[in-house]
Amino acid sequence: MNILRISCSPRGQEAESHRLSQRIVEGLFERSPNARLMDRMIGQDPVAHIDADIALAQHQGDAGRSGHASLLRSEALIREVEAADILVIATPMHNAGVPSVLKAWIDHVVRSGRTFTVGPEGKTGSLRDRPVLVAVSSGGRYSGERARQPDFLTPYLTAILGMVGLRDLHFFSVQGTGLGEQVVALARIQAEHGIRAYFSSLPERHPVPGALA
Numbered sequence: 001m002n003i004l005r006i007s008c009s010p011r012g013q014e015a016e017s018h019r020l021s022q023r024i025v026e027g028l029f030e031r032s033p034n035a036r037l038m039d040r041m042i043g044q045d046p047v048a049h050i051d052a053d054i055a056l057a058q059h060q061g062d063a064g065r066s067g068h069a070s071l072l073r074s075e076a077l078i079r080e081v082e083a084a085d086i087l088v089i090a091t092p093m094h095n096a097g098v099p100s101v102l103k104a105w106i107d108h109v110v111r112s113g114r115t116f117t118v119g120p121e122g123k124t125g126s127l128r129d130r131p132v133l134v135a136v137s138s139g140g141r142y143s144g145e146r147a148r149q150p151d152f153l154t155p156y157l158t159a160i161l162g163m164v165g166l167r168d169l170h171f172f173s174v175q176g177t178g179l180g181e182q183v184v185a186l187a188r189i190q191a192e193h194g195i196r197a198y199f200s201s202l203p204e205r206h207p208v209p210g211a212l213a
């Protein structure tokens with residue numbers, strides 16, 4: 001089983017979102033001890049923003065551009081996703097949405113004619129569905145009765161990954177990292193419960209839906 005983790009915080013391994021994703025990864029290894037983990041720390045080693053070649057390829061197709069550096073980069077990132085049985089995305093909330101590094105990664109991976117096609121019915125994803133486990137950290141709360149801010153992160157990731165065929169999304173979060181130690185401690189416990197509930201909901205015989213050990 002191949003796990004691809006995309007870690008989006010500039011704080012790298014010290015990040016709350018990365019720490020939360022680590023608990024998820026540990027859960028995956030408990031089920032599949034022979035799993036392989038590929039870490040992409042885009043928060044500290046960002047993917048470049050898209051350039052004219054990718055922008056033109058979106059309009060006019062890839063023909064004649066396939067050797068260009070940015071398309072090769074896009075292709076490499078897409079192949080990493082295709083090679084993964086499970087995606088783990090560790091991300092902070094930035095300004096009510098995803099950090100710009102994650103948006104840049106998405107701009108490379110969500111590509112017309114490659115990971116989705118456009119037809120009379122709209123856009124159809126080309127990627128095989130597989131679990132995408134999203135670990136979010138936020139300074140304030142964005143869900144529940146005490147949320148005081150909008151959440152564009154959850155619906156955005158759900159829509160954009162769904163567009164390329166990734167629909168099996170599960171969100172875990174530590175919310176309120178700016179609200180004091182007690183809030184963080186409680187949020188971590190709640191996140192842990194969420195992770196345990198996810199793993200105990202999976203059938204015993206299959207490590208993770210759609211994935212081979």
Ligand SMILES: Cc1cc2nc3c(=O)[nH]c(=O)nc-3n(C[C@H](O)[C@H](O)[C@H](O)COP(=O)(O)O)c2cc1C
Nearest residue numbers: 009015016017092093094095096137138139140177
């Ligand atoms: C540029 C920036 C924008 C942020 N915007 C929000 C926000 O809109 N809502 C929120 O709750 N926290 C916001 N935060 C706080 C982070 O989400 C919070 O510190 C989070 O715990 C960081 O997670 P990390 O340790 O994984 O990087 C923002 C932080 C930064 C640096």
